[in-house]
Amino acid sequence: TFMDLRQKCASELSKLDADLYPIGAVVPLMESYHYKELVDVVMNSMMHLPDNTARHLMGAGHPMIFALAVAMGCDLFDSAAYILYAEDDRLLSTRGTFKLENLQEMPCSCEVCSKYTPDDLRAMPKKQRRDLIAQHNLHVSFAELRLIRQAIYEGSLMELVEERCRAHPALLDAVRQLSNYTEDLEKYDPRSKKSAFFYTGAESLKRSEVLRHQQKMTAMPKKRDLVVLPPSRKPYSKFISGKLGEFYVYGNKGEFDGENTDFMVLDVPFGLIPLEVDELYPLSQSATPKIRDKDSLEFINQFFSEFIEDYNQVLVHSRLKDTLDIELSDKFEDEEIRYKKDDVRKLKAIADYQFGWGAGESLLKGNINVEKSKKTGKIRHIYDGKTLIVNMRASDSYLVLSKEGAKRLHGACEYPKNRVVVNKDSEPFALDGKSVFSKFVVECDENIRSNDEVLIVNEDDRLLAFGKSLLSAVEIDNFQTGQAIKTRKGFKK
Ligand SMILES: [Zn+2]
Incomplete structure (x- = not known):
């Protein structure tokens, strides 16, 4: 061989x-x-x-x-x-x-x-x-x-x-x-798919979606404390709020400070899922058997034990006592643990997860107004005053940029993050809102996957347009024919 x-x-x-x-x-x-x-x-x-x-x-x-x-x-x-x-x-x-x-x-x-x-x-x-x-x-x-x-x-x-x-x-x-x-x-796997992620056995633990989420989680900045919750119906965040029940302390015992705490659900196969981003594909759009196998329990335990190292105090829900193989004997009885929903905090967390840590703060600054669907109650449009910044896609909860959103994201993240860089010849076409072809791309963010929101810039990092990638970064680099980016709007004056 x-x-x-x-x-x-x-x-x-x-x-x-x-x-x-x-x-x-x-x-x-x-x-x-x-x-x-x-x-x-x-x-x-x-x-x-x-x-x-x-x-x-x-x-x-x-x-x-x-x-x-x-x-x-x-x-x-x-x-x-x-x-x-x-x-x-x-x-x-x-x-x-x-x-x-x-x-x-x-x-x-x-x-x-x-x-x-x-x-x-x-x-x-x-x-x-x-x-x-x-x-x-x-x-x-x-x-x-x-x-x-x-x-x-x-x-x-x-x-x-x-x-x-x-x-x-x-x-x-x-x-x-x-x-x-x-x-x-x-590198070839779209971030979002039409069908849900189905867990069919221990092999599913090794799929791209799981690796990708765990890499995001490892890289995320962490708050002081962590509250770990058992899975509820999905999306978890819809069914979890208010008083959360009984907890055990793991690590250094301190006061509970909701503002300085990450709230996450422990579940198969993704390990830990922050409540703010749980509606993103595939975290909610996934199904696992109710009877857990030994491999998946070992897998989430392994991830859990590495992940919690950076936290000061970890509060583990009593219903997770049998799931986790750590010693839990010290009950947290000082005060009630509560989770308060907050749309802006949720949107910032989604923006960070999608575009990179820190993007949320810049994207969602100002007088944020959130417009929700009357039918489903889900977030649809996000404004600063009356200016549209982003829309939330109903199918997978990823954010879709507006002109203002693209400008803010461009200012928020460093070159070449979230960017596709086009050569000089195709600048006027991009400014005009025409789609970008692979062969005119000179460089792009290696983390781009098909269906991602991207900024289209020239080699001096001037923002020309924004749109949706039809390919992943390796494919954009490799393909000499065909469209790479479906441009949504150009910045022609
Ligand atoms: Zn036959």
């Missing part, structure tokens, strides 16, 4: 201006069910191939591994597998391969499977049988590809991968091995 050679080969190949990059010599790995090694081979090649060119996983034609391969960045598969398997009286399925001789029932509901029984097929002449099995194999392959495209569209590809990898223990090894590459995969 020789990973260093794979990397070198991919690097050299990427210098060619090819229409397609093949990843080959993987058939022996797949034939022998060495899917774990397959993941290393493919990922080590992918990391060194350009993102703007299709990658063909040579010899991979089994629908059982399509979802996994797509998650790793493969675009094309083998076109002969369906007939080769049919030649051998083998029927493909996303659950594995069925030998005709072992079949009592047909494996799907395609035309062939609906019309014939395994006995019918076995009684047929070889050629007729082969053609019918091939027809079934093709049907199954195309159905899986359609399902994968739908999953990409709605943002549930990893859920599909985790489901498919339950078909064989060797595939489960593959998805576990893939978790070693989460940092690479995260």
Whole structure:
């Protein structure tokens, strides 16, 4: 498998201006069910191939591994597998391969499977049988590809991968091995998706969304004390307020000061979730089983124990006594612990989480008016006096900039944070509010992911426009064609 050679080969190949990059010599790995090694081979090649060119996983034609391969960045598969398997009286399925001789029932509901029984097929002449099995194999392959495209569209590809990898223990090894590459995969993962995050097992703990949230949490500035709450219905902040119940003290016991305290919910899989930002995707748009597995409990305990080191006093809700494996014996009885909701504090926390710590203070200064939806009660528009600063997107609670918001954000964060820098030639187009194409981008914030709000500036950091990124930073760097940013407005006078 020789990973260093794979990397070198991919690097050299990427210098060619090819229409397609093949990843080959993987058939022996797949034939022998060495899917774990397959993941290393493919990922080590992918990391060194350009993102703007299709990658063909040579010899991979089994629908059982399509979802996994797509998650790793493969675009094309083998076109002969369906007939080769049919030649051998083998029927493909996303659950594995069925030998005709072992079949009592047909494996799907395609035309062939609906019309014939395994006995019918076995009684047929070889050629007729082969053609019918091939027809079934093709049907199954195309159905899986359609399902994968739908999953990409709605943002549930990893859920599909985790489901498919339950078909064989060797595939489960593959998805576990893939978790070693989460940092690479995260760079391509949109921050917000149409579908909710579903926890399907311990493998879900290693997904991009979890890593991303925990990185944000580790980097956030912390208040003096921390109050840790058990999960309620989601969004937590809708159901948690006022008196919070009984608490234990962990760490140095002191007075309770609500203003100098972070309030967070402890839950699977994200660990700790600040109450102010809990409506952001995927923190509320996620579902986990009520019966927790040992891996996920260990996982949140591990995160908890590292995270609380920076706090002076940690107040843990009594209902978390069984969840946390720390010694809790000292009850906090000095006063009632309360949580007071505050829209402006919430908005500042969301802005900090979204744009970087400190952004909230600059973005939301002045005489802040919050307009809420009459129907849902959710925050919709945020003004300073009568000037619109940001809107809140109903689907995922991320902030969407207005002209004033873009100016404030530009002043609040340092170059190149939240920025896409365009070359001189495209300046007038950006000022005019025209969309930005990848090839005109000279630099951008490496933390940009598709659907993020971005500032469009020139090389002297003059604010030209603002809009929504259609790609992630690595893709903007790599792509030579196509739109990168859908511009919302330009700053032409
Ligand atoms: Zn069928």
